[in-house]
Amino acid sequence: MDLYKAIIDIINQIPRGMLTSYTQLAEALGDQTVARAIRRVIRDEISWGEAPCHRVIEDQGFIGEDESEKRVRLLKNEGLRIDNSRIRDFERVMFREFNSTKPLQRLRAKQKQLAGKAKLVNSFTEVRTVGGVDVAYKNKEGYGAVATFDYKTRELIEVKKAKTQVKFPYLPTYLTFREFPLIKKLVSKLKELPTILLIDGNGILHPYRAGLATHAGVVLNLPTIGVAKSLLCGKIEKIPSWIGEHPAIRMAGNVIGYALKISKGKPVFISPGSNICFDTALNVVKNLAAESRLPLPLMTAHQNAGNFRRQN
């Protein structure tokens, strides 16, 4: 799914002399809650040559952050008048008749469906190898790396890299649609699949229990663990104080992950993706603790992705 293209297509539907708000644009995309994230995407990742981004404003007719002469001139040339950072009679020029397939609505439905397929039981008996995957970015290019280690000896077994054009912006709770395509490609390059794959992000620690690690676990039919550096949702029982402590994270009363103090400093948020249980997920990450905050396979994948990005 190319969401950049979908955003550009919708903005291009706004006729000259009319406007739309980030909220309406998000609605047309199929999820009103991402309005602010879409504002960021338009500001940082879409050029005015691709679509008339100057026609997207805040709610209530406010022109928003960008009051540059260039933008004000364009709007005036299109017949609009501005009083105190606001469009005069804005209600009459708001365009609402978008033609859209509401992609985010469809993707959300897919997430809900996928969540039901997650299995929180071990699909393996012995942990022999553990891999880690991560992605680094340069504009809209994603540079990924996967690194596999021997679980017992902590010996590096193999590293694979891959590059791709990214078609989906970062939107909280939709990370999987940005990163999974490259992760899939990376895993397919491995000579041998690891027993478990660690992923930089969440598993069922997600508003719909369908984070990147869960998506990858279900689709690739591989045991996966989500390891996130900040909390997406849920409530932490308590802030862990000693190394190894792992208070539960709950959502609607259910445990969805753990805040593991893996080193001194901030904790890391662990959740099963699929094909693995809570206890094993926690223990595997604990046993792969390294000098840094990230477990060994993820640290190595992270570094390799970053270096790969610099070299290109």
Added chain:
DNA sequence: GCGACAG
């Protein structure tokens, strides 16, 4: 009504 929001 306000604040939060994986990478």
Added chain:
DNA sequence: ATCTTGTCGC
């Protein structure tokens, strides 16, 4: 995620 080296502090 990204811009970026050494350096101050727990």
